[in-house]
Amino acid sequence: MQLTVSRPDLLDAINRVIGGVEKRQTMPILGNLLLEVDADQLKLTGTDLEIQLESECPVDAPQPGRTTVNARKLHDIIRAIPAESQIVIRQEEGFVIVQAGHSVFRLACLPADEYPRMEATTEEHRLVLGQDRLRAMLDKTQFSMAQQDVRYFLNGLLFEVSPERIRCVATDGHRLALAETDSQQSIEETLRIIVPRKMVMELMRALDRDDNSPVELLVSTQQIELKLAHQRMVSKLIDGRFPDYERVIPKNNSKQVHVDRETLKQVLQRASVLNTDRFAGAHYHLQSDRLAIEAINSDQESSREEIPVHYQGDDLKIAFNISYMLAILSHVDDMQVRMDFETPESSALILPTDEDAIRTRYVLMPMKI
Amino acid sequence: MLAKPQEFEQRLARGLESLYVIGGDQPLLVQEARDGIVANAREAGCEERLRFEVDGKFDWGALESQGASLSLFASQRIIDLRMPGGKPGRVGSKALSTLAERVKGGGESDIWIVSLPRLDNQLQKSAWFKALAGAGLAVRFNDVPxxxxxxxxxxxxxxxxxxxxxxxxxxxxxxxxxxxxxxxxxxxxxxxxxxxxxxxxxxxxxxLANQSRVDTFALSDAVLDADRQRGLYLLSRLRAEGTEPLLILWVIARDLRALVALAGNDQAGFKKTRIPAFLARRYQARARAMPPGNWQRLLAGCAEVDRCIKGLGEGCNTADGGGRVWALLDRVMLHATRPGR
Structure with a gap:
């Protein structure tokens, strides 16, 4: 095996697969990348057997062959090499030689035949959606996914696909984000799959927010797969029942408030100066056309700020987690947000005032006062 | 104020309460009580469980705010707070007292389980414990004699x-x-x-594997009961467990000092050893069972062990010095457990 490749091409290709390699592995070979050279290109593969990422890059003077080499070391070496270098990679006596200019690295390798690969996805459903729209759907919901929750099905994002629309839902038990878009899909029954957190994050990295060309998602009962130019991503699905999210979206909250998104965001950012804890809360005191926001930290230091809002109705005192509210406000595009409250203990519905091609709903549970 | 295990089981069978404070020497009994509460709560439809382990760096603010964050899916959660050290510190004491107040006022919707180590006097006298025990159901799981x-x-x-x-x-x-x-x-x-x-x-x-874990303080019992066999057995177990000889010597020497003091009717000297007062009677009886000079001589024997641990004395500075230390400890133990007159 031998090849010559430019550093930017190789680094880009490695960056696209490095996320698939776990820092700690159960098998040593899972710390490696699989390198496969054919007539005109190099194909890289990284996997932790839950997710498998593949990328391709053009090479010069290739001699076909395959091997595996430690992912982190290769990545760090290529990053450290001067920007416009030409890199020669070849196999020699059980080692992989990486040569750039006067630098020569000799890396240990493991046989390519032993590299474990995930099975190909047997296509049962094919979803088609604009790349930018898919990315926006993920972006508007992914921040509400749980992290390492014992309720493993919350550590992912629900895709609910019916013939006319696609929904993405994420929740960690305290907040919920839903994004929905109209889209004709060639399926008969509603499809519900839970995509693991890691795949969602990798999809976010891989998808182009400004490219509206359609992409295809292949879905089987156990896997999901996305093919892009020079890139392929496969992930297992989370086998579990996502909670009945429709039940927790409030429908009849009577206290409707309209507030300037940027103003509220800035108030909360100032309040979080004193409350750096990610679980910290702020009190909201709602009166006719004004909203006072007060936050107190454990040292009894406090902040208070009042902003004008559009509201007519009874007074309400309610408390919310500061960072949860900020995350929601950061993912709404509209200038104005609408918040529907009911009681200090019942959930609030937060949504943009104007509907977009992607409709979003955020549900936030208050904190006990 | 503390409930007995039987009472706890009866009350648990009657229904769930919002605060349980459980503690005892035996992790098994505490663990089983906790499992019992959780199982009952699950049956009642309470699915979510938050678990916290209190250590030196524990963030009580986070516990409070997480406890205050309501859940979208569950109206009631189990909050499993474990305090293996039994010391919440200043901030923690305040947080626990606030919790107790909230429970007392009926304003707590979740089910709290506070697991503690041995409920000793110091712990039971603390303000936070009193507040918790006053607000919820506090149970002590005694050691089985x-x-x-x-x-x-x-x-x-x-x-x-x-x-x-x-x-x-x-x-x-x-x-x-x-x-x-x-x-x-x-x-x-x-x-x-x-x-x-x-x-x-x-x-x-x-x-059966030999899985005992012996306590250095069990040595005191052996001395007081003049139980020679048990004394030597305990020493061999402690040696096998890799207990530092200095620690063992400290326990034995403390007992001997107490016995010397009591043999000479020196109550102040006994107090200095910080042995709990309720044990004074047993020490007194043992002190009088032997001729007064006996205990003093044994204390001198301890001094020899001490020198040996520090590498002084015949045969103590070799690589096998450890063996000699244990032999000397055995000798002290043999004399200290001699049946009385």
Whole structure:
């Protein structure tokens, strides 16, 4: 095996697969990348057997062959090499030689035949959606996914696909984000799959927010797969029942408030100066056309700020987690947000005032006062 | 104010409460009580459980705010707060007292389980503990006394469908040295073997590893009871467990100092040893059982052990010095456990 490749091409290709390699592995070979050279290109593969990422890059003077080499070391070496270098990679006596200019690295390798690969996805459903729209759907919901929750099905994002629309839902038990878009899909029954957190994050990295060309998602009962130019991503699905999210979206909250998104965001950012804890809360005191926001930290230091809002109705005192509210406000595009409250203990519905091609709903549970 | 385990079981059977404070020497009993509460709560439809382990760096603010964050899916959660150190610190004391107030006022929707270590006097006197015990159900799970351990083992085995002969129960009791978790595991192992008929000592001995964990303070009991066999056995176990000889010497020397003081009717000297006052009677009896000079001589023997630990004295500065230390400790123990007159 031998090849010559430019550093930017190789680094880009490695960056696209490095996320698939776990820092700690159960098998040593899972710390490696699989390198496969054919007539005109190099194909890289990284996997932790839950997710498998593949990328391709053009090479010069290739001699076909395959091997595996430690992912982190290769990545760090290529990053450290001067920007416009030409890199020669070849196999020699059980080692992989990486040569750039006067630098020569000799890396240990493991046989390519032993590299474990995930099975190909047997296509049962094919979803088609604009790349930018898919990315926006993920972006508007992914921040509400749980992290390492014992309720493993919350550590992912629900895709609910019916013939006319696609929904993405994420929740960690305290907040919920839903994004929905109209889209004709060639399926008969509603499809519900839970995509693991890691795949969602990798999809976010891989998808182009400004490219509206359609992409295809292949879905089987156990896997999901996305093919892009020079890139392929496969992930297992989370086998579990996502909670009945429709039940927790409030429908009849009577206290409707309209507030300037940027103003509220800035108030909360100032309040979080004193409350750096990610679980910290702020009190909201709602009166006719004004909203006072007060936050107190454990040292009894406090902040208070009042902003004008559009509201007519009874007074309400309610408390919310500061960072949860900020995350929601950061993912709404509209200038104005609408918040529907009911009681200090019942959930609030937060949504943009104007509907977009992607409709979003955020549900936030208050904190006990 | 503290409920007994039986009372706890009765109240749990009647319904869930919003605060349980459970503590005791035996992790097994505390753990089983906790499992019981959680199982009952699950049955009542309470699915979510937050677990916190209090250590030196524990963030009480985070506990408070997480406790205050309501859940979208569950109206009631289990909050499992474990405090193996038993010391919440200043911030923690305040947080626990606030919790107690909230529970008392009926404003707590979740189910709290606060697990503590041994409920000693100092802990029971603390303001936060009093507040918690006053607001919720506080239970103390006492250690099972050595004499009652065989009966406890027999009863527990019966619930696992294992019939134990008396000698078998005694053998397990002797080997686990009061470690109930180890005893419970032995019983589970026997249950898995699915043996026919009653299980006797020979059968148990086959599969029984020596899992006892002895306490250095058990040495005091051996001295006070003049139980020579037990004293030597404890020393050999402590040696096998890798206990520092200096620690053992400290316990023995403290006892001897107490005995010297009491033999000479020196109450202030006894107080200085910081041995709990309720033990004074036992020390007094043991002190008088031997001629007064006896204890003083033994204390001098301790000085020799001390020198040896520090590498001084004949045969103590060699690589095998450790062996000599243990031999000297054995000698002190032999004399200290001599039957009285």
């Amino acid at each position: 050595l004499a009652q351990l065989p009966a406890w083992i027999t009863r527990r085995a019966a619930t696992h469908g294992v019939r134990l002969e008396r000698d078998a129960a005694e053998l397990i009791a002797g080997r686990v040295e009061g470690n109930l978790l180890a005893a419970a595991q032995e019983i589970e192992k026997l249950a898995l073997m699915d043996l026919e008929g009653p299980v006797d000592a020979a059968r148990v001995a086959q599969g």
